[in-house]
Amino acid sequence: MPDKTTGSDATGARKRPPRAAFAGARADRPLRVVPDPAPAPEPSGSPYDIESIVKLLVRTLRIAGSAAGLSGDDLDRRITKALAFLRRRITGEYEVDDFGFDQEFTDEVWLPLLRPLYKRWFRVEVRGIENLPLEGGALVVSNHSGTVPVDGLMVQVAIHDETPGHRYARALGADLVFQSPVLGDLARKSGSTLAANADAERLLRAGELVFVCPEGFKGVGKPFGERYRLQRFGRGGFVSAALRTGVPIIPCSIVGAEEIFPLLGNAKSLARLFGFPYFPLTPTFPWLGPLGLLPLPSKWIIEFGAPIPTDSFEPAAADDPMLVFDLTDQVRETIQQTLYSLLLQRRSVFW
Numbered sequence: 001m002p003d004k005t006t007g008s009d010a011t012g013a014r015k016r017p018p019r020a021a022f023a024g025a026r027a028d029r030p031l032r033v034v035p036d037p038a039p040a041p042e043p044s045g046s047p048y049d050i051e052s053i054v055k056l057l058v059r060t061l062r063i064a065g066s067a068a069g070l071s072g073d074d075l076d077r078r079i080t081k082a083l084a085f086l087r088r089r090i091t092g093e094y095e096v097d098d099f100g101f102d103q104e105f106t107d108e109v110w111l112p113l114l115r116p117l118y119k120r121w122f123r124v125e126v127r128g129i130e131n132l133p134l135e136g137g138a139l140v141v142s143n144h145s146g147t148v149p150v151d152g153l154m155v156q157v158a159i160h161d162e163t164p165g166h167r168y169a170r171a172l173g174a175d176l177v178f179q180s181p182v183l184g185d186l187a188r189k190s191g192s193t194l195a196a197n198a199d200a201e202r203l204l205r206a207g208e209l210v211f212v213c214p215e216g217f218k219g220v221g222k223p224f225g226e227r228y229r230l231q232r233f234g235r236g237g238f239v240s241a242a243l244r245t246g247v248p249i250i251p252c253s254i255v256g257a258e259e260i261f262p263l264l265g266n267a268k269s270l271a272r273l274f275g276f277p278y279f280p281l282t283p284t285f286p287w288l289g290p291l292g293l294l295p296l297p298s299k300w301i302i303e304f305g306a307p308i309p310t311d312s313f314e315p316a317a318a319d320d321p322m323l324v325f326d327l328t329d330q331v332r333e334t335i336q337q338t339l340y341s342l343l344l345q346r347r348s349v350f351w
Contacts, residue, residue, distance in 0.1 A: 100188030142252035144219035147261035248307035256300030
């Protein structure tokens with residue numbers, strides 16, 4: 001007998017209701033319609049897409065140009081030139097020579113960054129620019145000073161901006177410069193290379209103006225009490241390079257660089273810790289923190305002396321130690337005497 005309370009038969013199996021019962025129950029319930037998913041919204045312009053970046057850059061350049069007193073067509077030309085430069089940097093459409101020299105970077109970025117220091121801060125006065133050849137190789141040899149080697153940078157600007165053909169100074173730098181990740185890359189891009197005779201001779205044979213400071217770190221890091229006294233000029237490697245290539249040697253004397261960071265002491269333990277040749281203690285650094293890195297605005301004079309010819313010697317003369325020593329001493333003495341003369345002519349350190 002079926003169990004009326006549970007709806008199961010005698011075997012205990014639950015009876016299944018007729019299909020019509022379910023159909024009737026669902027007929028009383030309204031159908032629910034599920035809508036199709038809404039389409040994804042169109043992506044809006046990202047603040048980091050190329051078009052937005054270019055617009056932001058143009059706006060920034062316009063603001064900077066207006067602050068510098070530029071307007072109209074001149075400002076538009078400069079913006080167009082800056083954007084074209086940026087495009088070439090991104091796409092890699094620019095040239096460097098075998099030493100890494102990037103002429104476009106030097107003209108458009110490096111020299112413009114240095115010119116405010118050259119013209120307004122140090123107010124550099126250049127003498128004897130006519131002693132630099134208009135073309136062909138020459139070796140410019142200078143004194144070195146200032147605690148931080150800013151003098152080499154100012155000579156680069158002087159040679160480029162003051163020579164009629166806007167020549168480039170290809171400086172020879174110490175190993176430490178090129179071991180620094182950022183500084184080394186900037187040095188190569190702006191025309192510097194390692195101070196090695198092989199590189200110097202290649203550049204001189206290619207007709208470049210090569211610039212060298214034989215005193216090295218001994219000159220840059222000397223105490224303020226020894227200012228304008230030349231240190232030893234090494235073994236005369238620069239003279240050997242000039243003799244082998246037959247180019248003239250042009251003495252260069254710089255007055256003013258000694259006063260930008262007067263070196264009062266040397267923290268040797270910190271120098272060893274950081275791997276520096278010296279760690280300067282000046283009236284402003286490190287006592288004033290980052291502000292102590294600001295150079296004092298001394299008045300500079302850069303004088304290029306009369307060329308010392310070497311083309312009358314055979315290339316083999318570069319292996320004669322006595323000749324190399326005599327020429328090295330002649331160059332050093334010329335620079336030293338010129339420094340003394342310029343110091344007597346200088347009215348004041350700062351004007």
